[in-house]
Amino acid sequence: MTALREKASATVSLAKEPAAASLAVVRPAPRLTVTDLRLTSRRDGRSTLLVDGVDLQVAPGEALGIVGESGSGKSLTLRAIAGILPAFVARTGGEIALADGQSIGMVFQEPLAALSPTLRIGELLADGVAARSRMRRRAARERAVELLREVGIPEPERRARQYPHQLSGGLRQRVVIAMALAGDPGVLLCDEPTTALDVSVQDQILGLIDRLRIERDLSVIFVSHDLAVVASMCRRVMVMTDGRVVESGPTADVLHRPRDPYTQQLIAAARTKAGAATAPEGAS
Numbered sequence: 190m191t192a193l194r195e196k197a198s199a200t201v202s203l204a205k206e207p208a209a210a211s212l213a214v215v216r217p218a219p220r221l222t223v224t225d226l227r228l229t230s231r232r233d234g235r236s237t238l239l240v241d242g243v244d245l246q247v248a249p250g251e252a253l254g255i256v257g258e259s260g261s262g263k264s265l266t267l268r269a270i271a272g273i274l275p276a277f278v279a280r281t282g283g284e285i286a287l288a289d290g291q292s293i294g295m296v297f298q299e300p301l302a303a304l305s306p307t308l309r310i311g312e313l314l315a316d317g318v319a320a321r322s323r324m325r326r327r328a329a330r331e332r333a334v335e336l337l338r339e340v341g342i343p344e345p346e347r348r349a350r351q352y353p354h355q356l357s358g359g360l361r362q363r364v365v366i367a368m369a370l371a372g373d374p375g376v377l378l379c380d381e382p383t384t385a386l387d388v389s390v391q392d393q394i395l396g397l398i399d400r401l402r403i404e405r406d407l408s409v410i411f412v413s414h415d416l417a418v419v420a421s422m423c424r425r426v427m428v429m430t431d432g433r434v435v436e437s438g439p440t441a442d443v444l445h446r447p448r449d450p451y452t453q454q455l456i457a458a459a460r461t462k463a464g465a466a467t468a469p470e471g472a473s
Contacts, residue, residue, distance in 0.1 A: 219246035220288045220408040221270070221376050227282030228265055228274070228432075239278065240265055240432045245410075247376065252402055252409040254423030254440065256416050256455065262432040263412045267378045270410070271295045291376060292321070294369030296398075298381040300361035303368075304353040310337070310364055311349030314371060321372030336367040341397055359390035366397065376408045377401070383418065395422060416459040420444060428452045 228240035240262040247253045255263040268274050270285055271293055287293065297303040305313060314333035318324055324332060330349075337345035340363040353361055362382060369377060379398060383391035399422060402409050413419050419426055420440055427437040428451065435449040447453045 217248045217250075218288075219248050220291055221245075221247050221293075221410075222286045223266075223270065223283065224286070225283040226266065226269060226285070227280070228262070228269055228278055229281040230278050232277050238281075238432060240269070243283070243429075243434055245427060245434075245437075247408040247410055249375070249408055250402065250406045251425070252399070252411055252423040254419030254426040255410065255412045255429060256414065256419050256426060257429035258414060261429040263429050264380050266429075267295070267380050267410060267412055270376075271378055287376065292372050292374045293376045293378060294372060294374035295378040296362075296366050296369050296380065296382045299385050300358065300365045301353060303365050304361060306353055308352075309349065310351055310353065310356070313353075313364070314349070314367055317368050317371035332371075333367075336370055337364070339370070340364075340367045340401075341393075342367075357390075358386050359393060362386060362390075362394055363397065366394075366401070370401070370405075374407070376410070379409060379411045381413055382411075384413075391418075398422070416444075416455050417462070428455065 223243060223245045226240055226243040227238065230237045230239050243262070243266055245253065245255075245266075255266065257263050265274070265278065269280055273295075274280065304310075308316075311330060311333050314336055315326065315329040318329040318332045318336075319326065322329070334345045334349055337348055342348050342360060342363050348356070348360070353364070356364065366382075377398070382398070383394050386394060395418065398409065398411070401407060409423075411419060411422050424440055425438065426440045426443050427434050428443065428449065429435070430451045436443055436447065436452045443452060444456060447456055
């Protein structure tokens with residue numbers, strides 16, 4: 190088991206023990222504020238409320254986690270913030286406010302699906318840089334190589350000449366992260382960015398996102414169904430089910446003193462999973 194997952198498993202297991210009250214922390218002004226967000230699907234003449242009254246704030250340098258099962262509305266919430274909702278879903282209430290001069294980047298779950306198979310990596314990134322700035326093409330290409338280097342891709346000049354299918358899954362996800370950074374965003378949205386990766390590669394990507402948060406003072410929203418991963422990445426967490434936030438607060442508080450029955454179920458399941466992962470082979 191890798192270090193990050195050991196840390197995450199230990200964090201979840203601590204939910205068995207009472208914890209001391211969290212210290213009051215003065216938080217900076219939020220970079221992103223979402224108030225009373227409502228999302229509705231319209232199909233076959235019927236309307237269904239998918240996200241109901243979500244509120245959140247995220248400050249510079251902060252990582253906010255959103256956890257919940259598939260269909261809980263967590264990924265739709267991110268897509269609403271990014272302005273890329275599916276055609277059949279509309280925002281029917283609420284406000285999304287971004288601090289002046291800030292922009293948003295997004296990291297998607299499946300890297301291969303997020304990259305055009307017909308363009309070289311360098312072209313993809315240069316297009317993204319040029320679209321978000323006034324750089325000339327040559328400068329955009331140079332910036333693309335710098336971004337590949339920043340996200341830890343070895344031999345960035347050579348990789349920039351390759352196509353997505355020529356890269357491993359981990360390298361492709363690093364390219365997707367580089368694309369999200371192309372516009373120098375202040376807010377980084379991460380929609381289950383490690384789900385499709387091997388465990389060892391997952392930890393590398395999690396470490397990269399955390400490093401970028403610190404170095405760039407990013408506001409990060411990290412969506413996952415895996416409470417242990419969120420516990421290792423985020424100091425605050427929101428728990429969603431059926432389109433609603435049922436619990437939120439400092440991660441340590443939510444893990445140690447969960448109030449909602451659904452949160453209690455998530456923690457129990459994560460604890461069981463962590464115990465199974467650390468049990469000796471052949472143990473019953």
